Structures are given as structure tokens and as C-alpha cells.
Amino acid sequence: EAGVVQSPRYKIIEKKQPVAFWCNPISGHNTLYWYLQNLGQGPELLIRYENEEAVDDSQLPKDRFSAERLKGVDSTLKIQPAELGDSAVYLCASSPLSDLLGGTGELFFGEGSRLTVL
């Protein structure tokens, strides 16, 4: 079974440029997450989707970040414009069913997209 697929793996841009990351979750997984991981830190949630609905985007900096999950499968996370402090790894994760809906809550992560803003 294929895991969570993310692209690009690496991206280097200059500040004020836009950038987009793409995620394809494990087939059949209804819940999709975007996490931010700074160097030496644990992941922090940016946004969570149940199917195509963003059910928790309270940690997403909405002035420059946006996300979408059209048709409830693939998702895109966009930053516009990027700032120096956005340099980090952006992780996508999926789970078959959130634990609010009776699942175990276990997340399956992709390999991440490493962003460097110069």
C-alpha cells in the first residue's frame, strides 16, 4: 500500500515569493493534516480536514497561508508571500478515521517538504 506522498521534497525560494506544497494521502483515509516542523522541534498542527471540510484551521496564519482539499482527496498548502521565518519542514499526514469518529487517532506521515526561504 502506498504511503502519504508529498511534493516537492525540497524547495528554495526568495522571500516574498509564493510556494505551494501538494499531498496525496493514503487511499481511503478521510482525515488529512498539515503540520509544521521547525528544526529541533516537534510537529505543530496547521490545519485538519475531514474529507473536504477544514475542521480545525485555528493555527493556520491566514494572512499568508491557505489550504484546500478539493474532492476530499489531495490537498495543497500555499504560502504567499513567503517570509524568512517560514523556513521549515511541512508535513502532511492522514488517518483512516479520527478518534472522535471511533478511530485510533494514529497518523501516517509523508516525508515532508523542506522549505528554505532566502
Next chain:
Amino acid sequence: ELKVEQNPLFLSMQEGKNYTIYCNYSTTSDRLYWYRQDPGKSLESLFVLLSNGAVKQEGRLMASLDTKARLSTLHITAAVHDLSATYFCAVDSFWGGSEKLVFGKGTKLTVNP
């Protein structure tokens, strides 16, 4: 708001030795997860602990959960070099009507020959 603390943050140990990583959290939760991350790689799920007193073992790693003490431990038995990685615990949080996993900062484990 839920806080998750791991200690130690850095651990250097010799092969063959035993050690324990601790994960404390600040508010009530009965679901805790351990993940492993190798440099430049994704997080790999190790253990899912879903109730008080849960104990899971896989090879040289054993995880337990005490929800009353708000504490989980990850015990390493007779460490080998292949266990070198960063280990994260994550706790299920229900905050403001929303559910999410809150991660600790991770414990970077180095096992020396």
C-alpha cells in the same frame, strides 16, 4: 491548553545499556502515541496507547501509559546502534471543541558502539 514535555531531550548511550525516555503531559488524555524520526525522514508510528495501563512492546522498545500520572515511558532494552533516531511522543488533545495531536519536542537518541 495541553503541554507535552519529554525528557531527556538528548540521550547518548552505549550499546547494550538500558534507558527510559519520559513523556509528561498537562491535561487529561487517555490516548498517547510514540513516533520515530530518522534524519531527513518522515515520522514512523511505533506505538498507539489507548487506555490507562496500556503496555506495548516491539523488539527492544517498550511503551507504557499511566493516565492518572499523565505519564508515558519508552523503555529501551540493550540498545543497538540502529535505534539511533529522534523519538516523539504525542498526546490526543480536545481543546475548544476540536481534536488534535500535540507533540513533544522529541528525544534525540544516539547509541554508540
